[in-house]
Amino acid sequence: MTIPDKWELIGLALVCRNDCIADSLGQVPAGMRAIMRGAAFQAELNACDALIMGRAAYDAKILRDDRVRIIVTRDSKALEHKEGGWWWNPEAMPLENMLKVVIPSGGRIAVRGGRQTLDYFLTNGLRRLNICRAESVAIMNGYKLLDGCDRKTTLDTVLRDRGLILAERQLIDLRAPVSLSRWTRRLV
Secondary structure, three states: OOOOOOEEEEEEEEEEOOOEEEOOOOOOOHHHHHHHHOHHHHHHHHOOOEEEEEHHHHHOOOOOOOOOEEEEOOOOOOEEEEOOEEEEOOOOOOHHHHHHHHOOOOEEEEEEOOHHHHHHHHOOOEEEEEEEEEOOOOOOOOEEOOOOOOOOOOHHHHHHHOOEEEEEEEEEEOOOOEEEEEEEEOOO
16 A cells, blocks of 8 residues: 555564563563663654554653654554544554544654564555664563564565565664664665
8 A cells, every 4th residue: 555655664673582562461571671671762742743652652651752643553543642642543544534634734754663563564654664673682482573583584684575675784782782773665
């Protein structure tokens, strides 16, 4: 699905060195939570007009602020404005219709991963994906960022298979250390 150019969807995710986003209980390690609250990750979010996030990420209460927030959930009939932001069910309301209501003038929208949220947007309008990687953190038997990632199939392989190309990879925090990989959609 392509959405009009007035909305730019940019994925933003944080993984550990083995492509996990949380442990087997769904908990994000303290070292990764600190990176989410750090300047580089927050700068990526601050450059956007709105934030789309999964219900689990919202419930984790890692990021609480005054951003326009869209929470992806099956618990909404279609689109409802209530505590925390807009609660949207993509099965009940198309993406473009939701964007017309929540951000009618267009803009840059961060899509914060979670597996289900990023899997949905990788096939529905996501143009870029920025992945911060906590290079010193490993989570054994944790939740991988995307469907298709496993012990043998890396996140990089899954992204290439889904039509993205690695545009840039750089170390953005020498102390932690944290790298940033910028993936873009192949032009057809």
